[in-house]
Amino acid sequence: MSLTKDEPLTKDEIVAANRESWNEAAAHHREHDQWASLLKGFAEPGFSVLDATMTARLQAIGLEGKAVAQLCCNNARELLSIKNLGSASATGFDFAQEFLDQGRELAAAGGIEADFVQGDINEIPADYDGRFDLAVVTIGVFGWMPDLAQFFATARRILKPGGRLFIYEDHPILNMYDDRDSGGPPQPDESYFRSEPYRTDTGLDYWAEKDYAAKPNYWIFHKMSDVIMALVNTGFAIEDFEEFPHNIGTRGHMENQPHQLPLSYVLVGRKEG
Ligand SMILES: C[S@@+](CC[C@H](N)C(=O)[O-])C[C@H]1O[C@@H](n2cnc3c(N)ncnc32)[C@H](O)[C@@H]1O
Numbered sequence: 001m002s003l004t005k006d007e008p009l010t011k012d013e014i015v016a017a018n019r020e021s022w023n024e025a026a027a028h029h030r031e032h033d034q035w036a037s038l039l040k041g042f043a044e045p046g047f048s049v050l051d052a053t054m055t056a057r058l059q060a061i062g063l064e065g066k067a068v069a070q071l072c073c074n075n076a077r078e079l080l081s082i083k084n085l086g087s088a089s090a091t092g093f094d095f096a097q098e099f100l101d102q103g104r105e106l107a108a109a110g111g112i113e114a115d116f117v118q119g120d121i122n123e124i125p126a127d128y129d130g131r132f133d134l135a136v137v138t139i140g141v142f143g144w145m146p147d148l149a150q151f152f153a154t155a156r157r158i159l160k161p162g163g164r165l166f167i168y169e170d171h172p173i174l175n176m177y178d179d180r181d182s183g184g185p186p187q188p189d190e191s192y193f194r195s196e197p198y199r200t201d202t203g204l205d206y207w208a209e210k211d212y213a214a215k216p217n218y219w220i221f222h223k224m225s226d227v228i229m230a231l232v233n234t235g236f237a238i239e240d241f242e243e244f245p246h247n248i249g250t251r252g253h254m255e256n257q258p259h260q261l262p263l264s265y266v267l268v269g270r271k272e273g
Contacts, residue, residue, distance in 0.1 A: 011146035014197060014218045015120055018144055019095045021217035025204035026098030029075070032207040035102070038077055042110035048081035053244065054138070054168050055085065057266055061164060063087040066133040069158055071121055071151075072141040076103030080112050082136065090114040091132070093121055122150050128158045135159055138168045139249050140206075143175070143219040146197075148226060152234035152269075159271045165236060167227075167267040170249045174263065175221045180209060181253035186261070194221045206250050227267065236269030 009017070029035055041047040048055065063086045070079040073092030080103070083090035092114060094100055100116040107114045117124065135155045145151045155165045175198075176188040190198070198221065203214035232238065243262040247255050251263055 009197065009218065014146050014220075015095070017215065018217045019120075021204060021215045022096035023098045024215050026096060026102060028203065028205040028210070028212065029099075029207055030102065032205075034207050038075070038106055039109050042077075042080060042106045042112065045110070046084050047110065048084055049077045050081045050085070051246075051248065053246070053264075053266065054078075057168075057240070057268070058082065058085065058166065061134065061166065061268070063134075067091070067131060067160075069093060069128075069132040069135045071135055071137050071155060072144070073103060073116075074099045076100075076106060076114060076116070078136065078138050079103070080106055080110065080114060083112050083114055084110070087134075091117065091128070093117045093119070093124055095120050121145075122147075122154050124154055124158060130158070130160050132158050133160055133163050134166060135163070136166045136168075140170055142169060142172075142222050142227060145222075146220055148222055148230040149234055152230050152236065156235055156271055161271060161273070163271045164239070165231070165269045165271070167265075167269075168248065169227075169265060169267070170251070171243060171262040171265055172222055172224050172227070173261055174249075174251060174254075175219075177251075177254070179206070179250045185257060185259075186254050190221075192221070192223065209250070224265075231267065231269045235272050237272050238267065239270050240266060240268035242266050 066087050067089045068082050068087040069091045071093050073079045073094050076092045079090050079092045092103055097118050100118055103116055176190045176192050177186050197218035199216050199218055201216050202211035243265045245260045248264040
């Protein structure tokens, strides 16, 4: 596809460009030590990459007997951890075939049963409607979504009545800051209210933090209020919302500051109606 035009990209063009960029990133992640340690880790029974916050919240909701979906699951490291924590089933959705293949390899390493479904998240086939007790979204998903209401409508569609959407995300205030450590206290270099997509041509190797000449990708800034109101307006009742000072992604250098920014949050919605 050509991305040289000056007028704003359509939602479909953004999604198509991002898919190519994510598929391209998979080979870079495979070269990283973290890939080897995931393969080794999942070979051990009960292995989990989930931190204490996510583990405790999921255990409080209860995983036993639950059909769990992860939306935008990447290599499924979190989904497979949830299965190891005791969910009845695990289904991962993502548009990047290359990452789903990695998820299959991790599942095979541990003999973990999981299903993987490739495609744009908003085009999940109707066969999955009303199938899940719990849908999970973690670390770096919303910024890829040109339309949050559409995303939450999809999540709602695949949940059973009363099913829950569990969100554990980077705090959107982080959009204002470069994700690399430049030394010293973090300084904002973007507006929280930026409305144009943010284009990156240096790739998605956030594991190695290594740039490469990449296909462009587009990141959308969503405010905390956008997330909350899109969730509520799509037919979810908020059951839990908490902001945290701890990093869950690439912002370890922004922890333990004298004037601490929120770095992550948990938001849980229950499907109403
Ligand atoms: C930052 S990763 C999620 C990382 C994961 N939570 C983890 O920590 O390992 C975001 C994922 O969203 C997927 N994605 C982005 N836009 C998507 C779309 N429109 N449909 C399906 N998957 C999408 C990408 O392929 C990528 O795997």
